[in-house]
Amino acid sequence: MSEEFEIRNKVAENTSLVNFDLSSLMPKGKKIGIDLKNFLYEGLILREKDYREKIENINPEDYRDAYVYIYCSEDVIIPLWAYFLIAAKLTDTTKKVVFGNLEDLNVLLMHNAIKTYDYSELKDKRVLVKGCSDVDMPNNAYIELVEQLKPMVKSLMFGEACSNVPIFKN
Structure with a gap:
């Protein structure tokens, strides 16, 4: 040519x-949401003993190398220590655990990526x-x-x- x-x-x-x-x-990686409504007694109340038992039954390997966001789809009051417990259970196996929805997780991930690039x-x-x-x-x-x-x-x-x-x- x-x-x-x-x-x-x-x-x-x-x-x-x-x-x-x-x-x-x-x-890159799997993003998993944990809805605390599944940890509430009758979908309304967080009872510490029941909550701790449910947290104990979480298999951290199910969240290995994932980005996890913790939220509650029900309009209930969740004490701050409840987030501490679930984060303590998962932080050794996950890439990141945050409070909020998927959008909140993406904002935080991008913030960190932009700041460190x-x-x-x-x-x-x-x-x-x-x-x-x-x-x-x-x-x-x-x-x-x-x-x-x-x-x-x-x-x-x-x-x-x-x-x-x-x-x-x-």
């Missing part, structure tokens, strides 16, 4: 643009944060990413190379 008919991606070849996929920072490869670069992802990202992750990138990148854009939204230029 002659060079005059060769198909080339001139955008990719002639740009100093660095594509950054925020979803790549989301930690090494952005040195992006210093003084034009960065395009990928707009579409198969992973449902917490909105706050984008805000935290801007906080990390603004002092170090030349410019920041959001979207796709063919249709991006400029965020800022240094």
Whole structure:
């Protein structure tokens, strides 16, 4: 094939643009919710003796290397020590245990990932944060990413190379 008919991606070849996929920072692994309503007496009351027995019957291996979020789907008062007990049972085998729902867990995981990521490869670069992802990202992750990138990148854009939204230029 002659060079005059060769198909080339001139955008990719002639740009100093660095594509950054925020979803790549989301930690991989199983996410398991524990609903404390299953630990309540008649679905309404947390009785310490019954609760401790149910906690004792939890097999920590069922949660090995998982991200666990603890919540209660019933509108009842749960004393804080109840969360301590279940966390103490699981922290040796899980990657992380949090209070809240799946969204709360994802916000915390992304917060930790964004804060600990090494952005040195992006210093003084034009960065395009990928707009579409198969992973449902917490909105706050984008805000935290801007906080990390603004002092170090030349410019920041959001979207796709063919249709991006400029965020800022240094």
